[in-house]
Amino acid sequence: MTVYVLAEHRRGELMDVTFESISAARRLNDEVVAILLGKDLGDHAEKVAKYADKVLVVEDERIENNTEAYTQVIGELIKKDKPKVFLMGNTSMGMDIAPALAIDLDSPIATDVVGISEEGGRIKVMRSVYNGKVLSDLVLGEAETSVIAIRSGEFSAADLEEKNGEITKVDSPLKEAIENKKFLEFVEPVAGAVDITQADVLISVGRGIKDKDNLPMAEELADAVGGVVSCSRPVVDYDWLPKDRQVGTSGKTVKPKFYLAFGISGAFQHVAGMKGATMIVAINKDIKAPIFSVAQYGIVDDLLKVMPALTEKIKELKS
């Protein structure tokens, strides 16, 4: 039996979630076949083959950057080989592809999966629900192939065994170009002067900052400590900071040495973007906020009081 894994890539870059998907697939003790679709694939195939048992490559310009073409091609490949499981990241691409595939193949689907196992021939997944406050174990119904989309950052790709699998080119099964859904272009977020991915210290603010008028307070702290202000998504939704300051799955992934989260609850989409930081400090008035379970240090208090006090103390210590 085999598990198919999608190698996700965009604009010449292979995404980390590809290897995490391989890592997740390994929990099922089967042959792992990676599929790589699109054009100008560079050395992606070789990189993926290092850890996969096999790589299937479909080179076809019509597939590149088109989720509908992806879905159709993956569907055809699956119909031919009937892998037990098709696995990919629960990324934006995954959210567009996986459910469609499940309907096309009559497959059960589990998305945003954080744990995976096999018990008595049935696939069992763990999902985190109700704002991360509850875990649930679900069993997938019997089917030829099951579709699973894993949450990024949950399956470590650090200890993947080297396989140097075989790379096979496959003819494109796509019958015709997709006319109803045409990819036009990528649009970059409007770039500001600040690059939060380059900073060593991030002062990150969340919805708990309450008001745009409280942001100068964060800027002051950032100035004092020589860092940059970043934020969670609501802060961008509210137009309080530009999009390029957003940390998280739909913002930027940052790995600063110090990440100070003020009034950020620690939703996983946010945490996914910052848990690589060396030291995380959470300042939140709710001790039960999930951010405290990723932070090494925490202050349970009103950020509007702690933040200015911290600025003062840092200035004192510097002088």
Added chain:
Amino acid sequence: MDVIVCVKKVPDTAEADVSVGAGGREINKERLTFAINEWDNYAVEEAIRLKEEDEGTVTVVTVGGKDKEDILRRSLAMGADKAIRLDMEDPEDSFVLANVLYTLIKDQKFDLVLFGAQSGDFNSGVTGVMVARMLGISHAAMVNGIEVLDGRTKTSRELEGGLNEIYEIKLPALFTIQTGINEPRYVSISGIRKARKKELKVMTPADVGVTEVKPMLSLEKMYLPPPGKIAEIIGGSPEEAAAKLASLLKEKGAF
């Protein structure tokens, strides 16, 4: 442009204490408050904006018991024209739900169907795309911008890293809406009262001809995560805590 929006009522568990009921199949909901799923609120707002720009109708749909009607009334007050509640118990899984919604929607007149990108409670993010597939129309998930052209749309999807990708999509189509696409308006209580005059249709699965399908996922159990590795809490008054943190940051070389 005729738009159908599917909406769900979800509990607010962001700050509330959550416990799992006996049997491990459900959380205790007595002390929770409920509201329209955040993503769906953006979807309703987007539908109304599309209507206001052009013309047409907005129909909101929910599947569930009578207690779910308040989110429909609220959507009507926001500017939707029609609401449909399909009266049934919470569906067992997304596949069952998608099947029900598909059966209902296929007989309606529409150019566009909007869903939330995901629900705030179960966050599966699958129902919309499944329905699109069943309807045989194009779809886009995680949509954060819609521009209507003639018989087509220019649709922006949110990708990782703050990047967007733009697709040209032929109508009819189905999009799942990401938060931040717009700024949902406030819905006043008297607005909701006035909207009582608008049509809220209750239908049964038999009315729409829902055929029974088997769920594809079965819940084994729900449980609370083990108390995680908890951060070391720096205590004291805000000033004291700030002083300790400042020294710590200095010690570790932050400045």
Added chain:
Amino acid sequence: MMEVEEGNFDEAYDVYACMQCGKCTGSCAVSLRSDLNIRELMRIAILNENGELEKHEEIWDCTSCGICTVRCPRDLKPAEVIVGMRSSLVEGGTIPITVRDALESVGTNNNPWGRPKSKRAEWLEDLDVKVKNISEGEDAEYLLYIGCTASYDPRIQSVSRAAINVLTKLGVDFGILGEEEPCCGSEPRMMGETGLFEMLVEDNLNLFDEFSISKIITLSPHAYNTFVNDYPECAKRLKEDDAEIPDIELEVKHYTQILEELIDDGRLDGEMMNEFSETVIYHDPCYLGKRNNIFEPPRKILNIIPGARCIEFDRREDRSLCCEGGGGRMWAEGTGTGERNSIIRVNDANRDEATVIAVACPFCLSTLEDARATAGYEETMRVMDIFEILDEVLK
């Protein structure tokens, strides 16, 4: 309070009587630091130009202090005209996001702070004394109405706890509603959410009736004001519209009035207290003073505290400087630039060498506490609610 349908400010508020004298703007709490010009808004109301209201962001700057209404020589209610204007913005749906979220939270959580209803009574956890919970069937003469801010804001929760300690010590028979306590509706009303306010009045009167509550002590002057001045009129109107409103007469007192009664009855005096060697300056809350002419009770309480040297602001009683905490300003920072009134206030107190600013309102406590920190008086000055002072000095 009147409901303003689109385009009838003139009828609802009798605005034609306005002679555009500008006394309102002259007295306005925020006109010095914001674009808010109430005389100008009166003119808009006269001309019925309310289609343009969205452009007037400064409508959200009004603190609803009510001084303009007090000063108007024509006995008009300019402060209510603002409520009417906000109301038409609310009905249109385009309001500041923070106001929107606060109002939505009242609808879902019964408090404007976006906090879960199930955590409304968390402040009780650190308390040693046992409190009666009327919603659990316990009987008490008075309901102590805590209010949203004193229930959820960690700083203000200390006032709630102090109130329990003090009232218990003084033998007042009171109970609370705990988690079942609702929002009083004062802030939603001032933010223009008339329908929500009416709903709260209806629900709350029925709740009070269900638990046979007729005597209420409030911590907040805002709750006091709305129970006393807005509820009866609103209830009457609702009744005319066939709403089911119980026939109850509420006897509502701000807590300083109850304490004054206890002094008059000889149940509270300086003998019962330790020395409080502080220079205390009392800040009149607009909703107690200007709006309800309650000036004496708080002063009387402070004056019996042994050791306390009571001094007064130049701007006091009906000339007191508004702290900018009311009228929904907790959720709308406003367009104002320059020094906040609260900063001016703590600076004045500092100049007068006060060591304690005594307040009797949760919003005043919030704004002045913040200003004290901002202005750098953390070491030299405290901002305390009168209940907190009593809790500290009572033996």
